[in-house]
Amino acid sequence: MKKLILLALLFPSISHAIAIDTMLKVSDEHGAGVYTVTNNQAEPAFVNVKLSKVEVKGGKVVKTPYTKSNLLEWDATLTQNKFILDPLMAKKVGVRALCAEGCNPDHDTVFAVQFTPTPYSKNGKMKGVAISYGYESIFVIPAKNKKISYSIEKKNESVLLKNTSNTTLEVFFNQCSAMFKADCSTKVIMLPGKIRKLLLPKNARKGMIDVFISSIDDTFYKKEVVANDKKVIFNKVIK
Numbered sequence: 187m188k189k190l191i192l193l194a195l196l197f198p199s200i201s202h203a204i205a206i207d208t209m210l211k212v213s214d215e216h217g218a219g220v221y222t223v224t225n226n227q228a229e230p231a232f233v234n235v236k237l238s239k240v241e242v243k244g245g246k247v248v249k250t251p252y253t254k255s256n257l258l259e260w261d262a263t264l265t266q267n268k269f270i271l272d273p274l275m276a277k278k279v280g281v282r283a284l285c286a287e288g289c290n291p292d293h294d295t296v297f298a299v300q301f302t303p304t305p306y307s308k309n310g311k312m313k314g315v316a317i318s319y320g321y322e323s324i325f326v327i328p329a330k331n332k333k334i335s336y337s338i339e340k341k342n343e344s345v346l347l348k349n350t351s352n353t354t355l356e357v358f359f360n361q362c363s364a365m366f367k368a369d370c371s372t373k374v375i376m377l378p379g380k381i382r383k384l385l386l387p388k389n390a391r392k393g394m395i396d397v398f399i400s401s402i403d404d405t406f407y408k409k410e411v412v413a414n415d416k417k418v419i420f421n422k423v424i425k
Contacts, residue, residue, distance in 0.1 A: 203231045203303040204271065206321050210375060211299075212402050213327045217262070217283025221323065223301060225271040232306040233320075235267045235279055240296040240324070245348075245381030249298055261285045262297055262325075270306060281325050291330040293352045294378050299323045324375070328403045329353045332424035336376075336399065338410060339417040343391040345384050349376035358398040361390035375402070 207222040225231050238249040239261060252260050265280035281299060289295035302320040335350040338357075349355050355376045362370040370389040376382065386395070397410040397418075410418050 203227050203305065204233060204301060204320060206301055206323060209321065209323050210402065211281075211323060211325050213281070213283065213325065217285070217289060217295075217327045219281050219325060221279045221281070221299065221301075222276055223271065223279055224276040225273055225303075228273050230273060230306045231271045231303040233269055233271055233277075234300075234302045234304070235264055236300045236302070237262060237264055237267075237281070238298040238300070240298050240377070242377050242379035245379065247377065247380070261289055261295060264299075271303075283327055289327050294329050294354050295327040296354070296377055297325040299325050324377075326354050326402060328401070328405075329378075332401065332405065333422070334401070334406050334424055335421045337417055337419045338397055338412050340395065340412045340414050342414060343386055345386060345412070347374070347376060347380075347382045347384060349378055349380050351378050353378055354402045356400050356402055358400075359384075359386060359390060359395055360398065361392075361395045 203225065205224045205226055211219045211221065213219045223233060236251060238251045241248050241250070250256070262281055262283050265278075265282070269277060271277055281297065283289055283295070285295070300320065300322045329352050332353045333351060334353070334355075336355060337348045337350070339346045345359070347357060356373065357376055358371065358373045360371040366389040368389070369387040372384070372387055372390070374382065374384060394411050394413045397412050398407070399410065400407045406424055408420065410420070412418055
């Protein structure tokens with residue numbers, strides 16, 4: 187984030203040359219999914235697409251880029267990894283699982299899909315000075331045999347989240363009211379095994395707070411009410 191802010195100060199012409207339809211995509215039952223990439227600029231864009239395996243180890247996210255050197259270890263592939271996108275046009279990019287029956291049925295299989303544009307002209311020259319940056323989306327093949335397990339502990343203005351499930355959870359904190367309609371809610375995505383300390387919005391720090399937990403494929407949903415200095419623990423197997 188600091189790097190992006192610094193670049194924005196040094197180069198005001200930084201822009202999103204492309205857009206993607208979602209920052210989190212859930213695969214279908216066959217382990218496949220499709221992104222829509224759009225060029226918002228008046229010039230063509232050359233787009234590179236890279237795929238990485240994502241794992242959580244010791245509560246921290248570890249990414250392993252897919253390259254030619256680890257080709258035999260790939261669990262997924264892209265329909266295309268580079269293309270030219272004309273102005274104001276869109277293109278579909280597919281992700282497809284290579285592992286049998288959508289990979290591990292007892293644990294989410296997670297990938298990072300990175301879309302990076304480069305300004306392009308037909309004569310191979312850049313027109314003017316333009317710096318573009320792309321997006322990294324999370325692609326999840328959900329576990330079929332889900333075990334939901336988490337803990338939420340509130341300490342004044344922050345909460346400690348632990349997703350000990352075998353699947354990705356969406357956690358929404360909400361303390362909005364007639365008095366406070368802004369800076370009163372926030373949402374986070376928790377990969378399985380992820381531990382995160384979250385600073386709550388300024389209008390969501392006092393007293394009890396509503397927390398809505400759901401799996402990203404909508405097969406699980408639960409509401410919790412979390413009080414200060416209290417820990418909520420939940421465990422359930424979803425059949």
